[in-house]
Amino acid sequence: MTQKLIGACVLAQSGGPTAVINASAYGVIKTAMESEEITRVFGAAHGITGILNDMLYDLDKEDPEELKFLMNTPSSELGSCRYKLEGEKDLARILEIFKKYDIRYFFYNGGNDSMDTCLKVSEYMMESGYECRVIGVPKTIDNDLVGTDHCPGYGSAAKYIATSFAEVYKDAIVYNTGAITVLEVMGRNAGWLVGASALAGLSNAAPDLIYLPEVPFNLDDFLDKVEAIYKEKNNCVVAVSEGIKYSDGTFVSEAKPSTTDGFGHEQLGGLAATLAAVVGHRTGAKVRGIELSLLQRCGAHLASQVDIDEAYLAGKCAVESAIAGENGKMVALNRVSNNGEYGCEIIFQPLTVSANLEKTVPLDWINSDGTNVTQDFIDYVLPLIQGENTRVTVNGLPRFANLKKIKAEA
Amino acid sequence: MTQKLIGACVLAQSGGPTAVINASAYGVIKTAMESEEITRVFGAAHGITGILNDMLYDLDKEDPEELKFLMNTPSSELGSCRYKLEGEKDLARILEIFKKYDIRYFFYNGGNDSMDTCLKVSEYMMESGYECRVIGVPKTIDNDLVGTDHCPGYGSAAKYIATSFAEVYKDAIVYNTGAITVLEVMGRNAGWLVGASALAGLSNAAPDLIYLPEVPFNLDDFLDKVEAIYKEKNNCVVAVSEGIKYSDGTFVSEAKPSTTDGFGHEQLGGLAATLAAVVGHRTGAKVRGIELSLLQRCGAHLASQVDIDEAYLAGKCAVESAIAGENGKMVALNRVSNNGEYGCEIIFQPLTVSANLEKTVPLDWINSDGTNVTQDFIDYVLPLIQGENTRVTVNGLPRFANLKKIKAEA
Numbered sequence: 164m165t166q167k168l169i170g171a172c173v174l175a176q177s178g179g180p181t182a183v184i185n186a187s188a189y190g191v192i193k194t195a196m197e198s199e200e201i202t203r204v205f206g207a208a209h210g211i212t213g214i215l216n217d218m219l220y221d222l223d224k225e226d227p228e229e230l231k232f233l234m235n236t237p238s239s240e241l242g243s244c245r246y247k248l249e250g251e252k253d254l255a256r257i258l259e260i261f262k263k264y265d266i267r268y269f270f271y272n273g274g275n276d277s278m279d280t281c282l283k284v285s286e287y288m289m290e291s292g293y294e295c296r297v298i299g300v301p302k303t304i305d306n307d308l309v310g311t312d313h314c315p316g317y318g319s320a321a322k323y324i325a326t327s328f329a330e331v332y333k334d335a336i337v338y339n340t341g342a343i344t345v346l347e348v349m350g351r352n353a354g355w356l357v358g359a360s361a362l363a364g365l366s367n368a369a370p371d372l373i374y375l376p377e378v379p380f381n382l383d384d385f386l387d388k389v390e391a392i393y394k395e396k397n398n399c400v401v402a403v404s405e406g407i408k409y410s411d412g413t414f415v416s417e418a419k420p421s422t423t424d425g426f427g428h429e430q431l432g433g434l435a436a437t438l439a440a441v442v443g444h445r446t447g448a449k450v451r452g453i454e455l456s457l458l459q460r461c462g463a464h465l466a467s468q469v470d471i472d473e474a475y476l477a478g479k480c481a482v483e484s485a486i487a488g489e490n491g492k493m494v495a496l497n498r499v500s501n502n503g504e505y506g507c508e509i510i511f512q513p514l515t516v517s518a519n520l521e522k523t524v525p526l527d528w529i530n531s532d533g534t535n536v537t538q539d540f541i542d543y544v545l546p547l548i549q550g551e552n553t554r555v556t557v558n559g560l561p562r563f564a565n566l567k568k569i570k571a572e573a
Numbered sequence: 574m575t576q577k578l579i580g581a582c583v584l585a586q587s588g589g590p591t592a593v594i595n596a597s598a599y600g601v602i603k604t605a606m607e608s609e610e611i612t613r614v615f616g617a618a619h620g621i622t623g624i625l626n627d628m629l630y631d632l633d634k635e636d637p638e639e640l641k642f643l644m645n646t647p648s649s650e651l652g653s654c655r656y657k658l659e660g661e662k663d664l665a666r667i668l669e670i671f672k673k674y675d676i677r678y679f680f681y682n683g684g685n686d687s688m689d690t691c692l693k694v695s696e697y698m699m700e701s702g703y704e705c706r707v708i709g710v711p712k713t714i715d716n717d718l719v720g721t722d723h724c725p726g727y728g729s730a731a732k733y734i735a736t737s738f739a740e741v742y743k744d745a746i747v748y749n750t751g752a753i754t755v756l757e758v759m760g761r762n763a764g765w766l767v768g769a770s771a772l773a774g775l776s777n778a779a780p781d782l783i784y785l786p787e788v789p790f791n792l793d794d795f796l797d798k799v800e801a802i803y804k805e806k807n808n809c810v811v812a813v814s815e816g817i818k819y820s821d822g823t824f825v826s827e828a829k830p831s832t833t834d835g836f837g838h839e840q841l842g843g844l845a846a847t848l849a850a851v852v853g854h855r856t857g858a859k860v861r862g863i864e865l866s867l868l869q870r871c872g873a874h875l876a877s878q879v880d881i882d883e884a885y886l887a888g889k890c891a892v893e894s895a896i897a898g899e900n901g902k903m904v905a906l907n908r909v910s911n912n913g914e915y916g917c918e919i920i921f922q923p924l925t926v927s928a929n930l931e932k933t934v935p936l937d938w939i940n941s942d943g944t945n946v947t948q949d950f951i952d953y954v955l956p957l958i959q960g961e962n963t964r965v966t967v968n969g970l971p972r973f974a975n976l977k978k979i980k981a982e983a
Contacts (some may be wrong), residue, residue, distance in 0.1 A: 180744050209749040238743035245748070322969055326874055329971055333873040334590050338655070339619040340590035340980040344867075365970045433846070453866045459752075463743040464736055464875065467969060548969040559732055559877060560775045561739055
């Protein structure tokens with residue numbers, strides 16, 4: 164039997180925010196506060212940099228009722244960072260801070276890079292003979308983490324994207340004068356987010372074309388297809404991933420200007436505006452480019468309850484498993500069938516499982532001409548966007564958690 | 574007593590869509606179908622052009638249960654247009670179609686221009702001795718119609734804007750490396766929409782600066798203020814109206830390029846991207862421009878129940894009043910106090926009330942340095958965003974009305 168480990172814990176949040184990363188935080192905080200083994204609960208300000216800078220919040224001083232609102236507060240309430248550990252010096256500093264506060268549990272809520280940080284910290288603590296259990300809690304809207312069926316944060320972003328596409332589709336086709344509308348969705352190398360736009364088809368408002376980064380982009384083919392649909396239907400709605408690339412691997416968003424194809428200027432406005440301009444140049448149609456931008460990753464009001472619940476569960480199980488003796492692992496979600504219905508169970512993976520890998524959309528979930536996803540993709544994502552969240556509103560506006568964020572004393 | 578007028582009615586939708594224009598449509602359709610006087614209910618395809626082109630839908634052939642979903646279907650389900658009547662020829666054609674279908678009631682759901690169309694149609698029918706009652710039903714997210722306290726469509730757009738600003742604010746401040754975020758909101762000449770971003774303050778997530786089109790824009794002053802806030806807080810979130818203008822009246826969005834201030838290229842990406850680039854040039858900060866674009870006017874999932882109810886009521890009262898003998902009027906909303914609580918009653922205004930006028934934000938509802946709205950503004954808009962709508966979702970996605978849209982026969 165694993166020996167009981169008594170001491171404090173610290174939670175940190177890293178990387179790009181999601182609509183539900185704070186639900187994972189609440190899962191960690193609440194479970195830690197209720198445990199006998201964990202003596203104090205700290206939150207690091209701005210991820211691992213909060214530990215390096217000795218800037219921890221004393222979460223035990225927060226009102227427990229206020230902490231509950233983390234379940235529906237988007238973005239990383241403790242602050243985030245994009246910091247890569249700089250070797251021995253940083254690790255020694257982390258050990259120093261852990262000793263200062265008697266931190267015996269470290270929970271890092273982030274993506275790929277955060278799992279790498281977890282691994283380094285975990286190994287260093289073991290080498291140093293300092294007993295500390297380290298668990299990574301995954302989050303990313305991009306859904307590109309290997310070792311987990313899907314990732315907390317993805318379902319809510321997918322629901323936001325599908326709903327927004329359905330609504331914009333209704334707007335984009337409203338005039339008899341016709342229009343071509345290009346919507347840009349996040350996802351640098353994986354098409355999980357842009358593929359979710361296909362779900363708008365269940366509201367009879369699917370985009371006509373969907374371009375994923377997994378398929379090399381051909382501008383001429385794109386223009387031909389858009390023009391053909393526009394001529395037939397008088398309207399065309401296109402979904403593009405920010406990460407679409409030409410066959411030589413260069414991002415379309417970074418394409419060199421040319422005076423002949425409408426790429427007349429370098430654009431600050433992003434890919435959607437650029438492609439809309441090019442397609443307007445070709446067709447003469449009224450065009451509009453729309454970038455979902457930050458809205459898609461912080462849209463907590465449209466978070467899926469399934470995603471919120473799973474995010475909470477990931478945080479809760481991280482703490483429970485660490486107390487039970489788990490160390491150096493990443494929480495992962497495993498899809499199971501409950502009498503034919505979607506179910507999800509927590510499993511644990513080595514922290515190395517996702518290192519330097521990105522899970523992209525299987526090519527056989529993309530149609531043959533690379534302009535849509537298949538039913539397999541729909542079947543995969545649909546269970547993840549279920550459930551309207553039970554968020555609290557006050558005066559018709561979101562009620563976010565208002566934490567005191569009191570600096571911890573050792 | 575007014576004589577009973579027996580005959581068909583036609584409803585048409587015009588101008589830019591809103592999240593609740595179809596709730597007004599349902600108010601018209603349901604009330605007309607239940608009336609004894611109205612024999613048939615038609616919907617014109619794409620506004621007045623559907624009448625000119627003899628393209629009417631026979632709404633009596635729709636499933637009444639399906640029509641109910643119009644209450645939560647964004648955009649103009651019958652299609653819209655931006656067509657200005659071309660004098661006598663068009664009016665004569667409208668009379669011809671009205672006679673063909675025995676149309677005795679005409680309901681036009683639109684903004685300023687639509688009220689002008691209503692007036693012309695109304696006057697022409699009277700001159701021609703053809704008895705037909707004409708009522709305008711207002712809609713616009715811009716809230717710039719004169720003669721009504723506020724306009725159906727505005728409250729829902731305001732709620733979408735306030736919620737989205739609150740969420741994006743949480744995301745925009747997440748990194749300790751700092752950021753400046755510029756969000757662009759619709760409103761060519763009136764600041765009602767951009768001012769609604771101030772409501773995010775009730776979620777403790779207000780933008781730091783708000784620029785309305787009512788106040789001349791000064792780029793140097795803007796840069797000074799953004800830089801000062803960024804230096805103090807490490808973050809700055811700015812709301813700008815698409816319609817901000819320099820003191821000479823030129824739109825900032827159409828400003829001529831210059832190589833010295835960062836306006837180095839003409840931008841397709843819009844005002845937010847341009848201002849973000851300029852402010853990044855000045856401060857060296859990480860910047861992001863976000864345009865709420867069509868999302869803000871079709872975000873039915875965030876429609877306010879108050880707005881939905883008022884939109885429905887406007888349509889319902891239009892029909893009831895026409896049956897009772899009203900003609901050549903615009904439905905308007907009058908704010909009343911119900912024991913100190915917000916209330917709203919329907920009144921009728923001459924169709925000329927809003928002609929060639931735009932209702933802008935009173936200057937004393939804008940703070941002295943032109944970078945925010947006052948409590949009077951908040952008090953005005955807050956009642957209009959109340960109530961989470963009771964929309965139906967299926968599979969986690971919006972359930973829109975699916976009309977058959979069968980072409981009418983005379």
